[in-house]
Amino acid sequence: MIFDFALIVDSIPKMLAGFWMTFELWFLSAVLGMALAIILLLMRISGRWYLYAPAMAYIYIFRGTPILVQIFIIYHGFPQLEFIRESIFWPILREPFGCAILALTLNTGAYVSEILRGGVLGVDRGLKEAGAALGLSSTHRFIYITSPIAIRLALPAYSNDIISLMKSTALASTITLLDMMGIARTIVAETYAPYEIFLSLTVIYLILTWIIQKSIGLIEKRMSRHVRSEA
Amino acid sequence: MEALNGWWDDFFWGSVVVADVFVVSLILTVLFGLTGAAAKLSKNRVAQSIANGYTIIFRGTPEILVLLLFYFGSAIALTAIAQISNPEIKYVDIPPFWAGSIAIALIVGSYATETFRGAFLGVEPGQIEAARALGLSNFKTFIYVRIPAMWRLALPPFGNHMLSLIKDTALISIIGLEETLFVAEQAIATTGKPFTMFIVVGAIYLGFSTIITLSVVVLEKYANQHLKIAR
Numbered sequence: 248m249i250f251d252f253a254l255i256v257d258s259i260p261k262m263l264a265g266f267w268m269t270f271e272l273w274f275l276s277a278v279l280g281m282a283l284a285i286i287l288l289l290m291r292i293s294g295r296w297y298l299y300a301p302a303m304a305y306i307y308i309f310r311g312t313p314i315l316v317q318i319f320i321i322y323h324g325f326p327q328l329e330f331i332r333e334s335i336f337w338p339i340l341r342e343p344f345g346c347a348i349l350a351l352t353l354n355t356g357a358y359v360s361e362i363l364r365g366g367v368l369g370v371d372r373g374l375k376e377a378g379a380a381l382g383l384s385s386t387h388r389f390i391y392i393t394s395p396i397a398i399r400l401a402l403p404a405y406s407n408d409i410i411s412l413m414k415s416t417a418l419a420s421t422i423t424l425l426d427m428m429g430i431a432r433t434i435v436a437e438t439y440a441p442y443e444i445f446l447s448l449t450v451i452y453l454i455l456t457w458i459i460q461k462s463i464g465l466i467e468k469r470m471s472r473h474v475r476s477e478a
Numbered sequence: 479m480e481a482l483n484g485w486w487d488d489f490f491w492g493s494v495v496v497a498d499v500f501v502v503s504l505i506l507t508v509l510f511g512l513t514g515a516a517a518k519l520s521k522n523r524v525a526q527s528i529a530n531g532y533t534i535i536f537r538g539t540p541e542i543l544v545l546l547l548f549y550f551g552s553a554i555a556l557t558a559i560a561q562i563s564n565p566e567i568k569y570v571d572i573p574p575f576w577a578g579s580i581a582i583a584l585i586v587g588s589y590a591t592e593t594f595r596g597a598f599l600g601v602e603p604g605q606i607e608a609a610r611a612l613g614l615s616n617f618k619t620f621i622y623v624r625i626p627a628m629w630r631l632a633l634p635p636f637g638n639h640m641l642s643l644i645k646d647t648a649l650i651s652i653i654g655l656e657e658t659l660f661v662a663e664q665a666i667a668t669t670g671k672p673f674t675m676f677i678v679v680g681a682i683y684l685g686f687s688t689i690i691t692l693s694v695v696v697l698e699k700y701a702n703q704h705l706k707i708a709r
Contacts, residue, residue, distance in 0.1 A: 308680075310687075311684045312683045313646070313647075313649075315648045316679050319662075319676045320676040324675075327672050416540075417541075418542055421652065431543075441547060441551050445551070449535065449539045449544075453534070453538045453539060
């Protein structure tokens with residue numbers, strides 16, 4: 248058992264070729280997931296039971312089942328259903344990439360909406376009352392008062408979630424996608440050198456995590472600059 | 479639904495495997511978490527940096543990567559060791575059950591480390607001083623004062639860790655553990671009904687998640703019993 252450095256040097260560029268796949272999976276599902284999360288959040292805080300109940304059920308189901316099972320249901324399971332094969336979404340759902348994006352989006356949407364809700368609930372009542380006293384409508388209050396503060400409050404938790412989304416993209420390798428994890432698994436199957444390949448991939452993922460963490464840290468700092476200037 | 483006939487018992491035994499993995503990895507998670515938290519809070523620099531490295535690495539890499547690295551890596555190491563004593567041996571591996579349980583416990587343990595660390599810091603110093611004043615030894619203070627007080631604070635986030643744990647068990651099917659997802663794949667191979675089978679797996683996991691969530695609610699009530707009486 249000797250550590251084969253030549254193999255590492257050889258395979259890192261190959262794995263980095265999968266970076267764009269990882270990045271696309273991560274970025275697209277983060278953006279779409281955020282849109283879904285906002286919809287779910289609005290449904291939850293709407294105060295109407297016919298909007299509230301479906302959102303709750305959705306969040307309960309998607310947070311209560313493993314993402315791997317969700318990916319398998321969408322990728323392997325959906326083709327069993329005729330109405331899906333005949334729907335206009337079939338060209339997307341036929342491809343593993345579309346399935347992975349859909350599964351990751353649906354999953355992260357449920358988590359992020361909980362995080363956003365935490366942020367919205369954390370907004371001081373007095374500020375909203377002040378907005379009402381100034382004659383702002385409830386929509387305006389939500390957009391101009393609640394949202395900016397809620398985003399700032401939710402950011403630390405969101406940073407954790409977006410990192411776990413990045414880690415979840417590795418599961419796309421189970422449905423034949425060649426992201427960094429998929430390429431690494433192919434190389435390991437050919438060379439049978441799991442230490443060399445998987446450890447170098449670990450380092451790559453750690454760097455990615457670090458970059459995301461630092462970037463969100465910077466945004467957070469910028470958004471709370473008024474707090475520090477007071478102090 | 480008739481496709482499921484004859485598979486119910488397989489799914490049942492698959493669920494038993496999931497429950498087994500959960501219990502084993504839960505115990506290990508608590509162990510890793512407490513050790514990690516103790517190391518981070520100790521004054522020993524070496525212990526601190528090992529614990530920091532542990533949480534950074536295991537929180538920053540995809541679960542599936544840790545699992546595959548652990549399983550294939552340990553197989554190579556064990557084979558190398560076994561070949562020293564007996565060159566005839568071709569291949570030795572850790573059973574997927576143990577490789578999987580340890581791997582997911584290491585991952586969730588790194589999150590638990592942070593939770594426990596925060597909770598230990600949240601224990602009022604006055605309580606520990608009181609224990610000192612009563613003449614309790616360090617060990618007894620730890621068992622009778624720190625742990626019960628810390629546990630109350632750690633319980634809500636630890637409930638989330640338990641949910642991650644149960645969901646991560648689904649990954650172990652990738653290295654060949656015969657849990658529900660593995661059963662579903664076998665059932666699909668004979669019935670050709672992927673949607674039905676994976677939905678059953680999803681429902682089983684949803685059941686487990688519900689049980690865990692409810693247990694955490696009950697435990698929290700139990701842990702905060704004394705506070706209610708005081709009010």
